[in-house]
Amino acid sequence: MAWFLKDRKRRKALRERLEIPPDAWDKCEQCGHVDLSENFDRALQVCPECGYHRRISARRYIEILADPNSFIELFADLRSVDPLQFEGYPERVSRAVKQVGPQDAIVTGYCTVTGFNINLGAMEFAFMGGSMGSVVGEKIARLATRSLEAGIPLVIISASGGARMQEGVLSLMQLAKTSAMIARLREERIPYISVLTNPTTGGVTASYAMQGDVNLAEPGALIGFAGPRVIQQTIRQDLPEGFQTAEFLADHGMVDRVVLRSELRDTTARLLRMMQGLPSAEADD
Amino acid sequence: MGTTAFNAEFEKPIVELERQIDHLKRLAADRQLDVQEEIEPLEAKLAALRHDIYRHLTPMQRVQVARHPRRPFTLDYITTIFTDFVELKGDRLYRDDPAIVGGWARLRERPVVVIGQQKGRDTKDNLKRNFGMAHPEGYRKALRLMYMAERFKAPVITLIDTPGAYPGLGAEERGQAEAIARNLEEMAALETPLVAVIIGEGGSGGALALGLADCVLMLEHAIYSVISPEGCAAILWKDAAEKERAAESLKLTSDDLLRLGLVDEIVPEPAGGAHADPAEAAANLESALAADVEELVKVTPDELKRRRTEKYLRMGSYLEG
Ligand SMILES: [Zn+2]
Numbered sequence: 001m002a003w004f005l006k007d008r009k010r011r012k013a014l015r016e017r018l019e020i021p022p023d024a025w026d027k028c029e030q031c032g033h034v035d036l037s038e039n040f041d042r043a044l045q046v047c048p049e050c051g052y053h054r055r056i057s058a059r060r061y062i063e064i065l066a067d068p069n070s071f072i073e074l075f076a077d078l079r080s081v082d083p084l085q086f087e088g089y090p091e092r093v094s095r096a097v098k099q100v101g102p103q104d105a106i107v108t109g110y111c112t113v114t115g116f117n118i119n120l121g122a123m124e125f126a127f128m129g130g131s132m133g134s135v136v137g138e139k140i141a142r143l144a145t146r147s148l149e150a151g152i153p154l155v156i157i158s159a160s161g162g163a164r165m166q167e168g169v170l171s172l173m174q175l176a177k178t179s180a181m182i183a184r185l186r187e188e189r190i191p192y193i194s195v196l197t198n199p200t201t202g203g204v205t206a207s208y209a210m211q212g213d214v215n216l217a218e219p220g221a222l223i224g225f226a227g228p229r230v231i232q233q234t235i236r237q238d239l240p241e242g243f244q245t246a247e248f249l250a251d252h253g254m255v256d257r258v259v260l261r262s263e264l265r266d267t268t269a270r271l272l273r274m275m276q277g278l279p280s281a282e283a284d285d
Numbered sequence: 286m287g288t289t290a291f292n293a294e295f296e297k298p299i300v301e302l303e304r305q306i307d308h309l310k311r312l313a314a315d316r317q318l319d320v321q322e323e324i325e326p327l328e329a330k331l332a333a334l335r336h337d338i339y340r341h342l343t344p345m346q347r348v349q350v351a352r353h354p355r356r357p358f359t360l361d362y363i364t365t366i367f368t369d370f371v372e373l374k375g376d377r378l379y380r381d382d383p384a385i386v387g388g389w390a391r392l393r394e395r396p397v398v399v400i401g402q403q404k405g406r407d408t409k410d411n412l413k414r415n416f417g418m419a420h421p422e423g424y425r426k427a428l429r430l431m432y433m434a435e436r437f438k439a440p441v442i443t444l445i446d447t448p449g450a451y452p453g454l455g456a457e458e459r460g461q462a463e464a465i466a467r468n469l470e471e472m473a474a475l476e477t478p479l480v481a482v483i484i485g486e487g488g489s490g491g492a493l494a495l496g497l498a499d500c501v502l503m504l505e506h507a508i509y510s511v512i513s514p515e516g517c518a519a520i521l522w523k524d525a526a527e528k529e530r531a532a533e534s535l536k537l538t539s540d541d542l543l544r545l546g547l548v549d550e551i552v553p554e555p556a557g558g559a560h561a562d563p564a565e566a567a568a569n570l571e572s573a574l575a576a577d578v579e580e581l582v583k584v585t586p587d588e589l590k591r592r593r594t595e596k597y598l599r600m601g602s603y604l605e606g
Contacts, residue, residue: 083602084536134601163511168535169547172511173600176497179469180594205462206490211470225462226452234452254460
């Protein structure tokens with residue numbers, strides 16, 4: 001650790017001398033590597049040292065996947081209500097809206113990827129842990145309906161702790177609702193790619209996140225049905241190293257590929273082009 | 286029947302009165318006395334007491350009724366409501382999961398496939414049944430049986446009674462989430478009538494994995510919830526003792542869910558709950574099931590699927606604009 005402390009001290013001194021603003025530096029949550037924020041950002045918030053994929057916002061995923069300036073947001077005016085009069089729920093939603101934005105736990109819309117159309121949803125974990133209530137379910141159902149009607153592929157990037165407790169069985173029914181639409185896509189042979197990011201657990205994993213024609217996952221992402229703590233409490237023993245990671249799920253046959261964030265766009269585009277019988281992006285130019 | 290077991294404070298007066306009546310009956314039998322005159326008013330009092338107590342249950346007390354150790358379980362209903370039951374086991378992939386039972390049976394002579402989670406009656410039984418908490422194999426067995434029903438044009442009836450899908454190492458390794466997700470996707474598109482009944486505990490995704498249906502029934506004192514009241518209290522208020530508050534907030538009773546449009550029909554239970562008179566509970570469920578199946582078999586598979594999808598698309602509560 002000594003080199004690191006020394007390094008930090010030296011950098012601190014450097015920062016003071018050059019009057020670099022404190023937010024110009026960032027530190028990896030996983031390995032402690034300190035680097036310029038812009039280096040993290042250039043690497044799409046993947047640690048240049050250890051490869052840890054840090055959590056990023058829904059809008060950042062959209063930037064990564066969509067052709068520049070092609071994304072048009074849809075269903076942005078859907079808002080959560082408090083159907084059960086659940087203690088403290090309206091306050092939690094208002095706080096999340098104020099801190100994260102009004103999009104609830106998913107941003108939905110359409111865009112092009114290497115020139116062809118897709119419908120794209122990206123979940124926002126910062127909004128109440130990416131929990132799925134009526135708004136998330138409705139946005140996904142409408143997006144899937146749009147895919148069905150327009151015959152264009154669907155891509156959903158998941159990040160969620162599961163169903164939103166404060167909407168009770170209404171939120172549980174969003175599993176059924178989204179699954180029913182994914183079933184329709186399958187019947188009509190519309191490609192659907194699911195991307196699982198850190199973390200994707202509970203009701204979201206038990207519905208659309210696992211139902212992709214292709215399920216892709218980011219390295220190291222926590223993916224499971226039950227959360228690790230619940231499992232630990234149930235079996236009263238420590239969980240094995242690497243349990244419920246993306247790599248673990250790939251090994252056990254539940255996701256097709258673990259894909260680096262830097263390769264997400266390319267992999268998604270290649271697959272969807274082939275699934276739709278389109279020429280490769282290179283031949284298309 | 287042994288009447289000494291109770292699992293809730295509110296049952297105490299009922300159980301005590303039952304004991305008194307039992308005692309009197311035994312005494313009379315021993316000494317060959319006629320105590321009918323003494324027993325009649327006591328039995329009337331017992332009926333009134335049951336009626337009164339069960340009309341005023343709090344949500345958490347209803348959770349206790351739904352989890353009552355003497356409550357009829359899936360196999361109890363299967364053996365009383367159905368005839369010709371032939372249990373079929375295994376998912377043809379890994380193993381048989383005894384937490385879910387299923388097979389062919391007849392409902393008033395009509396062949397159906399019936400499937401449900403099975404809880405254990407005692408510790409040994411519960412070890413085998415895993416307290417009605419299925420592994421992925423259980424859900425995959427259920428799906429295999431549903432496909433069979435579809436192929437032979439038989440309606441599917443599911444009986445739901447589970448604290449939830451099992452949260453364990455093997456369950457996760459073998460894809461608990463995938464198994465549930467697949468069932469939902471396949472059940473949404475199944476080309477045969479689906480009737481689901483929550484008979485006891487409807488525990489979240491593990492319940493829904495058998496619960497996506499054309500017609501969802503709920504026994505009067507059953508519960509259906511996205512999370513257990515204990516789990517909800519621990520997460521929101523960092524205190525499992527707040528379960529009363531959580532049970533109240535979650536709106537998990539049959540009348541709440543009917544009002545919210547999330548279940549289609551409530552099946553009444555006898556006074557004192559299904560365990561007070563299992564025969565009557567079964568009779569009520571049988572007539573409800575028979576009526577629903579009778580209606581659903583008249584509908585074409587395409588129309589069934591269309592209605593089913595539309596029904597679930599309507600579920601949700603949000604503001605626009
Ligand atoms: Zn790192």
